[in-house]
Amino acid sequence: MRAHGVVLALERDAAFGDALLRDGDASRYDLECGMAPLAHHALRAIATMRRHRCEKITVVCAGDAHASVARERIERWREEPSSALREAPTIEVVAADEGTDTARALAACERFADETTTTLLVVQGDVVTDVALDDVLSAHLVNAATATCALAKKRAWAEVETKAGRAPKGMRYVGLNADETRVVFLAGGEHDEAKKRLKLQRSALNATAEMVIRTDVIDVGIYALEARETFAALREKTYLKSLRFDLVPHFVAEQFRGTTAGGVAAYMVKPDKYCVAVDTAKPALLEASREIAAEFHHLLERPLSKYDNVVDPSTVIGAKSTIGPGCAVAGQCTFKDKCSVKKSVVAAECVFGSGVKISNSLILRGAVVHDGAQIQGCIVGPGAVIGARVTAKDSIIGAAYEVEEDADLDAETVVVQNK
Numbered sequence: 001m002r003a004h005g006v007v008l009a010l011e012r013d014a015a016f017g018d019a020l021l022r023d024g025d026a027s028r029y030d031l032e033c034g035m036a037p038l039a040h041h042a043l044r045a046i047a048t049m050r051r052h053r054c055e056k057i058t059v060v061c062a063g064d065a066h067a068s069v070a071r072e073r074i075e076r077w078r079e080e081p082s083s084a085l086r087e088a089p090t091i092e093v094v095a096a097d098e099g100t101d102t103a104r105a106l107a108a109c110e111r112f113a114d115e116t117t118t119t120l121l122v123v124q125g126d127v128v129t130d131v132a133l134d135d136v137l138s139a140h141l142v143n144a145a146t147a148t149c150a151l152a153k154k155r156a157w158a159e160v161e162t163k164a165g166r167a168p169k170g171m172r173y174v175g176l177n178a179d180e181t182r183v184v185f186l187a188g189g190e191h192d193e194a195k196k197r198l199k200l201q202r203s204a205l206n207a208t209a210e211m212v213i214r215t216d217v218i219d220v221g222i223y224a225l226e227a228r229e230t231f232a233a234l235r236e237k238t239y240l241k242s243l244r245f246d247l248v249p250h251f252v253a254e255q256f257r258g259t260t261a262g263g264v265a266a267y268m269v270k271p272d273k274y275c276v277a278v279d280t281a282k283p284a285l286l287e288a289s290r291e292i293a294a295e296f297h298h299l300l301e302r303p304l305s306k307y308d309n310v311v312d313p314s315t316v317i318g319a320k321s322t323i324g325p326g327c328a329v330a331g332q333c334t335f336k337d338k339c340s341v342k343k344s345v346v347a348a349e350c351v352f353g354s355g356v357k358i359s360n361s362l363i364l365r366g367a368v369v370h371d372g373a374q375i376q377g378c379i380v381g382p383g384a385v386i387g388a389r390v391t392a393k394d395s396i397i398g399a400a401y402e403v404e405e406d407a408d409l410d411a412e413t414v415v416v417q418n419k
Helices: 038-047 064-079 102-112 133-142 202-207 227-236 243-254 281-294
Strands: 003-009 056-062 090-096 119-124 127-129 147-153 172-177 183-188 211-214 217-226 264-268 275-277 340-342 357-359 374-376 391-393 408-410
Touching (some): 038 127, 056 102, 064 090, 102 119, 119 133, 133 147, 133 264, 147 183, 147 243, 147 275, 183 202, 183 211, 183 243, 183 264, 217 227, 217 243, 217 275, 227 243, 275 281
Parallel strands (some): 003 119, 357 374
Antiparallel strands (some): 119 217, 127 275
């Protein structure tokens, strides 16, 4: 087997929004999740493979400007002494037209794949995981599959809202065989209206002795695909636009019609592993960042202190200021006196005045928080300025937005107009 890694750093959906993007920022994949940009997590997952090492990794970005920024960042990451990317295979960054769908972007990767490539390992650029992707490829080989989906248990914050007597909108339905090794049905998702009925293929029912439809697991965006079958399907069926919502369900349906060489295998992510799609700012980016700092701190790639937190040594902490357990603070930050940070993540180059209180929040690069501000359950965007004595709760404060002194924000999203 010769594997080719692909990271799709495209605008996967509109749910994330652009509130946290500054002018000149390439995309949401540059935003920190934990203490590393989103795209770094997906790249790291492929680059650290050992048993089935990819010959090459192709990163597909939306547009030339995004691709240019990604190239620069990847080169910088590879030069860092402790970076997992230092020993990575060749990483090639290519630009797709802005607005290109994921399946079409994958189709364009055919010209970058080596003629001897047998398997594509595709990771969506917003996936954060500590799953060993070697194991995903091993499952793919053992099952002689055309496609393999990594299926993870939904996090509590990712549950779809349900109402009694109504079909839930945006629910993903995953049908598995009895031993959970094969995907036999796949439908729904955030782009779909509420489904009052699920249409099951008779051929799938005839071929499967027992089928369980689950809504507590989701295909997060990690797929092993046979290269020949995948590129052939994408060439012949140009109506397949989305990798997740078109191409993979197509393979699921076709496996019972005898038109594919193998079936669609399921790789069930173990409960002690972390695997999420950071496809929204709130809750996904906020909660994933906090979970990485508190429970899955090995993804920070830095050692825990004796206080069960991670604080970069270049950060300056004033008198009587405290950084609590389960927190992560990146480099070149400054905290003046009597600050309190609890269960939060702070990106690099942030400045905090005296008496600031931060809890259950994500503060992104270059934010400034003035004296006496209290921030709870919020995302503060890059370069945002929070005035003195501001109280903010459960809000998104956009990139470069300036909150006036003594303001009170509660469950609001505030952004700079006409960015």
